[in-house]
Amino acid sequence: MKYYTIAPPPMLAKYVRYYWVLEAGVAPGTEYIHRTMADGSAEMIFHYKGMFDELDVDSQDSYAPAQLHAQTRHFRRFIVGESFGIFGVYLYPFAIPAFFSMPSSVVSNHLPGLDDLLGASGKILEEKMMLAKDNRQRVALISDFLLQQLRKKSPHYTAMHAAVQGVIAIKGMVNVQRLASSYCLSPRQFERKFKELSGFSPKTYARIIRFQAALMEYDHKHKSLTDIAYECGYYDQSHFIHDFREFSGYHPKQYFSGAAEGVAYRDV
Template identity: 50%
Template sequence: MRYHTIIPPPDLRSLIRFYWILEGDEPYTHRSLACGSVEMVFHYAGVFDELNKQNIAAATAVTGLQGPSHQYRRYSIDTGFGIFGVYMYPFAIPVLFNMPASTLSNEMPDLPSLLGASGRQLQEMVMLAENNQQRLSVLNTFFRQHLRELPAADQPIASCIIALQQQPHLSPVSEWASHAFLSQRQFERRFKSLAGFTPKLFSRISRFQHATRHYNKDFLSLTALAQQCGYYDQSHFIHDFREFSGFHPREFFKGNAEGTVWRD
């Protein structure tokens, strides 16, 4: 399996964290974990089926936009595959598509349904591209055409979202609100519009994501890892990890969990 990332050009880094490419030559089952970011995906070779809790497969679209999610999802494919993805901050949804991020929380619409004619055109251009360099060029052009300035009033909240994703912490919402010069209620409403979730839930997801980044690193005890990632104790850590991934953290960090091959 081949996985690599591409840093976006400087003018798009305020919205796009990175582009990624995942390719495989064999059947594969993938697990998408809870995530506070947004992903636009293009299946340029093969199409995955989504598996429900009963392991029954349902067809998925060749392109889609995965909104912020507090749920894990499972996908499988019986052949080789190729996926081009765009990993974005959640406030990319209101900036690029003029809708609240919360509209797409736990949703993954296909691009033509979400964006109409422009979504169909983008899907066609990416799918018909000869290689990933062309796909990258098509997407850079698309994002530049749709890029808008984030309103000044929302910039402190966007900064808070970025900070939480980089290094989760347990500061009270009232402290975040004061930095944004908003009441707590105003802050929570604007935060949900930009991030897709309430500050409390987004914080929990960010702590979980921070923990998953320790995969392939020297294994810490669960207690030490929980403390390092900002959890009150090990039991809270295990509870959140199971909720957001479906795995016990020990199973995940030992490399025995489903869909972790690309991390190796």
């Protein structure tokens, strides 16, 4: 299995966190199951080799070769029975209004196809990404496409964008009322504007980001769950376990053991 990330061009860095690639060989007669977790950022996904099916489907989303995995508070499971290659574009949630001209909250928890979001241009982008000779060419293709989207839509990076980015930067450890007052907005005004850009209320978004910070402790297996909970801003271990189960489907002990389903890429 191979997993790596690529920095975006500087002109995209306000909206694109990074590009990533995941490739793996799957032996004939075997299957690989991947689990996505709750995430405060969105992703554009291109399956250029192999195709996953979703397990435990309880939504009306259909899984396509090129999709937007919007910011979500749910975990989902996918299965593939062949070798695969995926190119991803990890976006700040406010990139959705910038690139797709809609509030982030419209697509929260969903996986719309890029052709549904972008029409013919989405289908053309999908075909180019699938036919690219390598991932270096995919980086160039998607960078050109996203820069064109920015030029067409000319989005403005505002103080509210910085607020969302700030919650990510401080790993969700924020007092929402204090944050709202720092922007001279009533809690209701702040929540409405924040949700348009992040996809969720500030309180829910902070919980998801705090959970994501806990996931990043995977490489520190020597730490106790109590230490991880404390460092990630949880009041107590039971609160930490509750959020972790809700957002991942795992007890944190199972996840940090390295034996959980769909986390093999983290050991690469």
